[in-house]
Amino acid sequence: MNIGVIGLGLIGGSFALAAKKFTPDCVLYGFDHQPNHLEEALSLGIVSETLHPNAVATMDVIILAIPVDAALEQVLALLDQMHNNALLMDVGSTKVAICKTVALHPRRNQFLATHPIAGTEFSGPKAAFPDLFVEQSQILCETSKTRPDLLEWAVQWFRNMNMNVNEMDPEAHDKHIAYVSHLSHISSFMLGKTVMEKEEDERAIFEMAGSGFASTVRLAKSSPAMWTPIFKQNKNNVLEVLKEYITNLETFKQQLEQDDFKGLFEQMKKTNAIKKILAGINQNNITNQSIINHGK
């Protein structure tokens, strides 16, 4: 079978490498609008062929792994060109807009909306690695709108990669992901910005920043080209969550101004319960494995 990957960055590249590992009989085609990324992916062996526009019809599976604004622009034309038994999947961090965009396409049932909850702060083909998705969640949206045979293939493919396949409706996805992913990125970017604006003496940062700062600010290394369209598409949810975050920071500030140290202590103590949630993340594979059964 022919698998095409459009967008050969961290996610697309890692899916190509995982495909090579778990679908050894496939031929991998790839495309990236940045010529150097395409060349890199070919020379690193992430894909073996260039996916020329006129070859889309020969693909059996296409992974669309480009920023979410570009994905909206390309998804309909790709569905137009695909053959009647091919499957197109996107991997974006927002799901409402893409599901709406494809809703009325005659080949809607050849599309599957996915969001692999995996990533690092690095980007580009060099950042890709085949085990990025192992034991990570793969969230699928509107699975009932995808042709059962194509859905079944996809679910099995992700399970072969050792992903934990879950389902969620697009609205719930975009609301929840604003909390556990989009807000983390804003908090980290603004932390980095605050420190960089004020700490002109970089030497002092080198000396004093430890693993705690590195961990909290890690996401500030993420790609703005990827994240700007995510914030745009999920604007309303992100704004709501961001307001709540600012309100909590304001409350903390006021408590500190008023020497309410008991109040500060108590809210930190309560927030320590995040330990349980984080422990839960690591048990993902135990708790979530059998949510989608109709794809089995």
Add this chain to the structure above:
Amino acid sequence: MNIGVIGLGLIGGSFALAAKKFTPDCVLYGFDHQPNHLEEALSLGIVSETLHPNAVATMDVIILAIPVDAALEQVLALLDQMHNNALLMDVGSTKVAICKTVALHPRRNQFLATHPIAGTEFSGPKAAFPDLFVEQSQILCETSKTRPDLLEWAVQWFRNMNMNVNEMDPEAHDKHIAYVSHLSHISSFMLGKTVMEKEEDERAIFEMAGSGFASTVRLAKSSPAMWTPIFKQNKNNVLEVLKEYITNLETFKQQLEQDDFKGLFEQMKKTNAIKKILAGINQNNITNQSIINHGK
């Protein structure tokens, strides 16, 4: 020689374990106001003897590794009780208050203010490990006020542990550390709080939270008993930094509300330069090794 460690948590316990490794001829005495922590430290072999109050005078070195408010309460009495050639070091995350507290003590020159920039989000004796400080910064304050022979011993001891010894005045320390440590903790605690308040459906968090969230919220697992007094002692610096952080978040929110995606992109792009700073953290050992020479 006898080394006493008061406070057998992550930092104190790790110094005890490092002492065992790098100062094999020492006998380690320990005390913790939580009886179960003392018992744990004894049974884990972190220290070999209980440091009874009447034995303080027999210690050659004492590490004071308790919350910064408790350290202020105990530091003078410890100096009173120590013998004339003993060294007392604190390890707290604020340095102005402790330096002021000891300033006029007749044994000021037997005290050394230190801040090892090392830690994890875990606490208690079980969290301690001997290599916590390897290649981490150790910031010393007011070294000229410490007796040269005692300072020299301490600097060599930290260097034996593979720490990068730096000097900074207490005011500069407290100002800079507010940015690269104290603010990270607030940002992380409030992120955890925001998500926990809103995500009543914990299942959704389990499914959707990935490594990015885990990294950003990691510090929200930190001990409130340790952090409340730090925020109290460094109140003015923390408030200033926190205001700047909130202002940056407000600007981000307004740009998003006004669809200023170009502005969002540009500030994220600019903040990506944090990469260089984080890379610098890892090169700490190369850039900072020879700052303190008078302790050699």
